[in-house]
Amino acid sequence: MVQFFSRLFPTRTERPLSDLLSELAELLVQAADTHSKLLGNGYRERTRIAPTLHEQSTVAEELCRRIAQRLAHSLITPYEAELLYDFSLTLADVVDAMEHTGELLVVSQVGTLPTPLLDAAKGIERAAELTVAASWKLNDTQDLGDYYVQIRKLKRQGERLVRQSLGALYKRGGSTQELLPLHDVSESIRHTIALQERAARIADLLRIKDA
Template sequence: MVQKFLSRLFPQRTERPMYDLFAELAELQVQAADTHSKLLGHTYRERTRIAPKLHEQSTVAEELCRRIAQRLVQSLITPYEAELLYDFALTLADAVDAMEHTAELLVVSRIGTLPTPLLDAAKGIERASELTVAATWKLSDTQDLGDYYAQVRKLKRQGDRLVRQALGELYKKGGAAQEMLPLHDVSESVRETITLQERSARITDLLRVKDA
């Protein structure tokens, strides 16, 4: 069933380019996650230098989504299948955009050193991105995705816990609202990236279940 579905989605003449678009988008998320981690770990001055790179990566991700959309319009697949695949691409791009949003918040608010749990959460985002790249290599047979979704869900639970720890440290430390709110916003932005990564994995699991 999966092979029939993909033969309709990816004609032989264009099969490689379509696979490349999904893989390229996932690889871009890996690069963005690495940039994101470096940005969180640096000081304000270095962040102003690194942040534009995330903006560039977000822009490229949006362009890849447009190219994928064009391919899907030309394909002979059901609306449901097309919607899932397009949502997968959009969610990958949204995760990169969320990382850029975190960068913008850090630069605008001039926050100093971040709580260690947030840096650890960023490492989890890197790991989830790597798992997503591997998943795109297996789109030719969704049954080969294995426990991809389960692994990302585990990372999401860990990430959510780390964000809560960071917020707990913030509230325990206390201080003026104008100092606490920016760090709160950054923490929630990191949480949003984690949530989007879990959503992209869930979409591929829907495809796996459908084609079982």
């Protein structure tokens, strides 16, 4: 893509598209930090932290709406616009997935989580940090470098950690009432990891298109 942001014409009352995308990516980092705190605490603290994650999800949706409005009035190609909109929606979906995990923890009152799931949450934080750095380079996608490769590595690591957690859970055994909430939380974390990889893949499609 040839400096496509330079072909956008923001109004005086709206920020440039590049700023909105970066703000959304930075919100992802904040949500990932909230998500890790929620996973690492007990029930009482989780009930206090969960509303923050809900608010971050709401803000992410609003940013997506503003990004869609900017794209509707931009002069970039329909293909680029579709990819950028899909990228922003996927980032919002990541935040929504983390909120979903938080809701599961609060509603089911799950106790201390297995260490592998806490480690997987750290990987989600790292992927969010890489996504922020990538969002700053979307005006010249050739600068994205190995962003997608790094996210793929984090995805494989995160999925392995989730499998370890599930394996230990089934090995330990117990009633369905005890096992199901932890299983649902593990699968929600896996979904979050998969969405982060999807966002990175969309950004990589922009890089390939502009190669």
